[in-house]
Amino acid sequence: MRTIRIGNGAGFWGDNLDAPRRLAERGDLDYLTLEYLAELTMSILVHQRSRDRDAGFVSDLPTVMKSLVPSLRSPSKLKIVTNGGGVNPQAAARRVAEVLGEAGLADSRIAVVEGDDLLPDLDRLTNAGEPFTHLDSGRPLSDIRPLVASANAYLGAAGIVQALANGARIVITGRVADASLTVGPAVHEFGWRWDDWQRLGAATVAGHLIECGAQVTGGMCSAGGPELWKTLADVGYPIAEITDGSPPRVAITKPDGTGGDVSVATVSEQLVYEIGDPRHYLTPDLDADFSQVRLTSIGPNRVEVAGAAGGPAPERLKVSIAYRDGFMASGILVVCGHDAELRARACGEMILARMRAAGHELARTNIEILGTGDTVPEVWPRPNDVREVVLRVSVHDPSRTAVDRFLREFAPLVGSGPAGVTGYTGPRPPSHPVFAYWPTTVARQHAVPRVTVRAAAEWMSNAKVESVRV
Numbered sequence: 001m002r003t004i005r006i007g008n009g010a011g012f013w014g015d016n017l018d019a020p021r022r023l024a025e026r027g028d029l030d031y032l033t034l035e036y037l038a039e040l041t042m043s044i045l046v047h048q049r050s051r052d053r054d055a056g057f058v059s060d061l062p063t064v065m066k067s068l069v070p071s072l073r074s075p076s077k078l079k080i081v082t083n084g085g086g087v088n089p090q091a092a093a094r095r096v097a098e099v100l101g102e103a104g105l106a107d108s109r110i111a112v113v114e115g116d117d118l119l120p121d122l123d124r125l126t127n128a129g130e131p132f133t134h135l136d137s138g139r140p141l142s143d144i145r146p147l148v149a150s151a152n153a154y155l156g157a158a159g160i161v162q163a164l165a166n167g168a169r170i171v172i173t174g175r176v177a178d179a180s181l182t183v184g185p186a187v188h189e190f191g192w193r194w195d196d197w198q199r200l201g202a203a204t205v206a207g208h209l210i211e212c213g214a215q216v217t218g219g220m221c222s223a224g225g226p227e228l229w230k231t232l233a234d235v236g237y238p239i240a241e242i243t244d245g246s247p248p249r250v251a252i253t254k255p256d257g258t259g260g261d262v263s264v265a266t267v268s269e270q271l272v273y274e275i276g277d278p279r280h281y282l283t284p285d286l287d288a289d290f291s292q293v294r295l296t297s298i299g300p301n302r303v304e305v306a307g308a309a310g311g312p313a314p315e316r317l318k319v320s321i322a323y324r325d326g327f328m329a330s331g332i333l334v335v336c337g338h339d340a341e342l343r344a345r346a347c348g349e350m351i352l353a354r355m356r357a358a359g360h361e362l363a364r365t366n367i368e369i370l371g372t373g374d375t376v377p378e379v380w381p382r383p384n385d386v387r388e389v390v391l392r393v394s395v396h397d398p399s400r401t402a403v404d405r406f407l408r409e410f411a412p413l414v415g416s417g418p419a420g421v422t423g424y425t426g427p428r429p430p431s432h433p434v435f436a437y438w439p440t441t442v443a444r445q446h447a448v449p450r451v452t453v454r455a456a457a458e459w460m461s462n463a464k465v466e467s468v469r470v
Contacts (some may be wrong), residue, residue, distance in 0.1 A: 003243040004189050006182050006206070010034040013041050013058050019213065020064050023237045024071035024078060026177050026255035030189070033181040034064065034082035035211045042175065043322040043435035045086040046150040056088030061172075062095045069103040072169070081160055081202055086174040089114060090452075092172050097459035100170075100380025103213040106457040111163030114467065116451040118151040118319065118442065124447055132319070135439040137280075140171050147323040149435060153442055154318045156193075156284030159449030160184025162470045166453040171464075175320065182207030182240060184293040190244040197286055201308035201394070202248040204288045206240035209252050209270050209305065213237055216270040217253060217301075218260030223269075228238070231259030236301075238262070250305040251298065262301040271305075284317055284444070286310040316441040325436035326363070327403045331393040334423025336387060343418040344391040346371045350417060351393055351409045360405060364396040396434060403431040 007027045009020030013036040024032050036058045049056030062086040069076050085092040089112045100108050119124065122145075126132060132141040132151075141148075152175035161184050163171045173183075186192065186203040194200070209216050214235045218228050236258025243249040254262050271293060275281045281288040292307040331351075335344040348367035355362060368374040369388040373382045395406050407428050413421050452467040 001243050002190070004030045004185065004323070006031045006033060006185055006210070007034055007237060007239040008033045008181075008213055009061075009237050010036055010064070011211065011215060012036060013060060014040060017060060018067070019065060019237045020298065021071070023239075024068055027239050029078055029239065031185045032068070032078060032080050033210070033215070034061070034080065034084055035181055036082065036176050037086065037175060038058070039277060039320050039402075042087065042150060042152060042320055043437070045088070046435060047433060048321050049087055050149070054088070054091050057086045057095070058084035059090035059138040059237060060084070061092055062099050063159065065096050065099045066103075069099070072100075072105060072108065079164070079185070080236065081171045081173075081184060083173045083176045083178075083181060085172065085174050087117070087152065088170050088385060089174045093459050094462065096170065096172065097338055097456035100456040101460050102447065104203055106455065106460070107454050108464070109168045109453055110456055110459055111166065111168030111171045111451055111453040113155070113159035113163055113171060113176065113449050113451055115159065115447055116152045116155050116175040118153055118447065119148070122148065122151050125442065129440055130441045130443070132321070135441070141321075141440070144323045144438065147325065149214040149324055150323050150352065151319055151321045153447035154284055155322070155449050156180045156313070157184035157187055157389045158470045159451050161188045161393050162449070162451045164188040165451060166451065168453050178206045178211035179207030179283055180285055182210065186242050195312070197310040198246075199244075199285045199289050201310035202250050203242060204281075204283055204285060204310065205271070205290060205305055205308040206242055206250045206252070208275070210238040210240050212270060212273065215273070216266055217254045217262050218266055220260070221266050221269060223265040224261070227347070228255050231261075234258055235260035247306070248440075251302055252305060253302045262303055263302060264295045264297055267295050267303045267305065274369060282314050282318075284313060286313050296407040313444075314333045316443060317444050317447050319442050320438045320446045321438035321440060322435040323438055325434045326396060326398040327400045327431050328394065328396040328434050329403050329407050329429060329431040331407055331429060332394055332423075333391045333410055333421055334414060335389050335391055335418075335420050336422060337420035338385070338387065339384055340389045340420060341372050342367050343420055344389050347391055347413050347417050347421060348393050350413065351406070354409050355402070355406055358405060360397075360399070362397045362402060362406065366394045368392045368394075381392050400431055407431060408443050414451045417456075434468050453465055
């Protein structure tokens with residue numbers, strides 16, 4: 001029975017830039033996935049695209065691709081699948097094509113998977129009966145429609161499968177569900193049916209376990225201690241081995257000789273991460289059931305994962321909508337000496353009082369004294385007589401003028417606040433536009449993947465090639 005090895009070299013935008021290269025060099029991979037997107041990430045990318053129509057994709061992607069060039073040279077079998085296209089996957093493809101062209105790999109075929117962007121059709125879909133109500137509050141979209149900046153459905157693996165079938169070596173998608181980056185290669189390689197729930201469940205649990213990068217190989221592990229921590233500087237990123245069969249077999253591992261740990265403990269923590277009901281982990285590919293998953297250590301840094309199942313995919317897909325919601329900013333000061341906490345709180349209240357005196361009643365404010373337990377109140381006893389703390393004050397308001405004025409109130413405290421105020425260094429931090437999150441759903445027939453496959457040379461010349469609807 002055939003086995004494929006799928007490694008994931010990125011768990012979020014901003015993850016270790018060297019991890020994909022190191023994993024490709026040492027992992028003997030068939031596929032390398034790069035999972036970059038979160039709801040916050042989409043908002044950032046939307047903002048960037050609003051300022052530059054050629055932006056809106058993960059800016060780390062060209063740098064990472066350049067580092068992967070040696071691993072892509074023939075006769076390497078490596079293929080790459082990433083959702084780093086963000087809200088502008090065609091621009092990402094053009095930039096990646098430039099990297100490959102400069103490296104003499106202009107004949108490499110790059111696929112773009114689109115179809116997730118619902119913004120151009122949002123009003124038409126609303127008029128046709130799609131409510132787009134907020135999943136938590138039940139509010140209608142009409143409450144914020146003029147403020148909407150983006151609307152992206154979570155696509156599944158079908159577009160990736162089509163791209164690979166059309167000869168793509170690099171697949172760049174928009175908003176595709178995290179686990180689908182792994183499901184796609186497995187379905188393509190093994191020829192699985194879309195109603196083979198046992199096999200799709202196995203690939204989905206594999207994708208879910210590796211999607212957050214080093215979190216399954218020892219990063220953020222609550223059971224870890226000094227012996228684990230001191231190895232994380234060289235932490236190995238995860239590899240899912242998927243073996244076709246009935247049932248299929250899945251094992252999670254990492255490259256030999258790398259730091260971190262793959263154990264039942266590390267895999268267990270990632271298994272239950274962000275899944276809600278383990279019996280109904282809803283993905284675009286299936287309704288996955290993780291409730292009967294069994295984890296077994298089968299060797300050093302090697303855990304077998306069995307028992308995943310599932311059922312028909314949901315009729316509605318999740319949609320991530322970002323809308324403009326004013327401006328925010330945070331500022332910090334270090335406060336030291338006796339009664340440092342009291343001094344810091346006085347400083348925070350002083351900043352807000354001076355804002356009111358200047359005629360600005362901010363919509364939302366938050367004062368935190370880091371080092372005293374404010375970030376986790378009531379979780380453990382507060383320390384007594386802390387001699388060094390960090391004051392952090394954050395605000396949110398519809399008026400950028402008010403938020404910018406708030407940022408001017410920190411520096412004066414060095415001379416006009418309590419003794420012990422220090423640690424303020426310029427330049428003054430900026431205010432930022434806020435893009436709030438509106439979770440909702442759409443009928444899956446309204447979010448159909450479109451696949452475009454071109455050689456890198458064609459992407460560079462921007463030759464017109466029609467996309468294929470899946």
